[in-house]
Amino acid sequence: MKEKRIVLGVTGGIAAFKAASVASGLAQRGYDVRVIMTKSATQFITPLTMQILSRHHVAVDTFDEYNPEVVNHIDLADHADLFIIAPATANIIAKMALGLGDDMLSTTLLATQAPIVVAPAMNVHMYENPVVQKNLATLRERGVFFIEPGQGHLACGYVGKGRMAEPEEIISWVETFFAGGKPLAGKTVLITAGPTQEPIDPVRYISNHSSGKMGFALAEAAAKAGAEVILIAGPVSLQTPERVKRIDVVRALEMREAVLHYLPQADIIIKAAAVSDYRPLQEHGQKLKKTADQLTLTLTKTEDIASEVGKRKKEHQLFVGFAAETQRVEDYAREKLERKGMDLIVANDVTLPGAGFGTETNIVTVYDRQGKVLSLPLMSKAEVAAEIIRLIGERLHGN
Incomplete structure (x- = not known):
């Protein structure tokens, strides 16, 4: 990892002391760590400490151009392979969301094209403030990664969400990021996505509001994780992700036939349709x-694809389902998981803003037979998909 340069941004919160362990751990693993501190951060930990641990000059002042051969903030921005902001205060999050550049760190962030990962740290009420949440959502939409804060006792005396992730968690995230994130290498993933359409006559049909975006995001994330991906898609207008085999269907019966055809070769089945x-x-x-004021239609049940998969799947196969609910989300999701033989179920309340059909974001909770295993706040569907694929990888490898 000696060729990987990480710029660590440290801002003014009590969790700044944890940044020392982050810098030290990354440097010991061979990363080239460069540190930028805000002036507020220097009230909690000294630049000298970070310089000794990172083995490089620490940037604080935008105008401290100690190397005349380069413009310091542009040089850092251009040569970074990854930016980490830890701790990330509400202030720096707001600056990033608004595009402000009034100090060394925010200016460098504006100039970089490197991936950015943020580890928020603040009082629970600050974290839950609607303005902060809006800023977080804005950054997620722009592709910024987040390492979620933990629950527990905070330095201010409150108990709640807002404690910065532990250094080991941040370092682990970085190593996974640079390792290429291939937990599904050699695996075949079968994914269903989108709605189905059940014809009434040649011009009318019964369907639902599913856009297929979550299923397609999962297909893309699985392919990036090294899997061979078979995507069975209902009628949607979405571009096929790279390295994904797509089979288009319209009716539930067609989707059933396609799923059962490819089921024997799948290691993982994700039923997101x-x-x-x-x-x-x-x-x-x-x-x-x-011709009449009323029209009566007699409906009959379609094929229960999930139940068939649950009955037919082999011991080595992992079956992940979805539950889009409007009430009693956990109860209905866990009952569905048991009834249909799933290993994991991803549940969401489609009445919540940003979590319904057709949105670019989602809010989900994942359950297994023992209960809740993962809860994700408002994120882009790409981020949600990446987290679900990461969880699947952990299950496959026994973590």
Whole structure:
């Protein structure tokens, strides 16, 4: 990792003392660590400490151009392979969201094209403030990564969410990031995505609001994780991710046939599609004319693909389902997991802002047979997908 340069931004919070362990741990693992501190951060930990641990000059003042051959903040921005902001206060998060550049750290962040990962740290009420949450959502939409703060006793005396992730967790995240994140190498992943359409007549059908975005994000994340991905997609207008084999279907029956065809070769099955629960008992060959004030349709159940997968899957196969609910989310999700033979289920409340069909974001909780295993706040669907794939990788490797 000697060729990987990490710029560690340290801001003014009590958790700044943890940044020393982050810098030391990364340097010991062979990373080239360069530290930028805000002036507020120097009230909690000295630049000399960070210089000794990182083995490089620590930047604090934008105008401290100690090397006349380069402009310091541009040089750091250009040569960074990764930016870590730890701790990230509400102030630096706001600056990043608004595009402000009024000190060495915020100016360098504006100039870099490197990936950025943020480890927030603040009082629980500050973290829950709607303005802070909006700023976090803005950064997530721009592709900024987050290492979520933990729950517990905070330095201010409160108990709640806001404690910066431990240095070991941050270092582990970095190593996974640079390792290429290939936990599914050599595995085949079968994913369903989007809605199905059940015809009434040649011009009308029964369907739902699913956009397929979550399923496609999962397909992309699985491919990046090294898997061979088979994506069975209902009628959606989405671009096929790279290195993904796509099979297009329309009806629930077609999706069932495709799933069962590819099921034997799959190591992981992720059923993210919103399959229609019912279809018209009679499909009319000609367009129905609007001649009466009322029209009665008799519906019959469609094929229960998830139940069939649960009954047919082998011991080595991991089955992940989805539950989009509007009430009693945990109860319904866990009951569905048991009833359909799933190993994991991803549940979301589609009535929450940012978590419904067609959005670019999601809010999910993952359960197994023992209970909750992962809870994710408002994130882009790409981030949610990456976290789910990471969890699947851990399950496959026994972590």
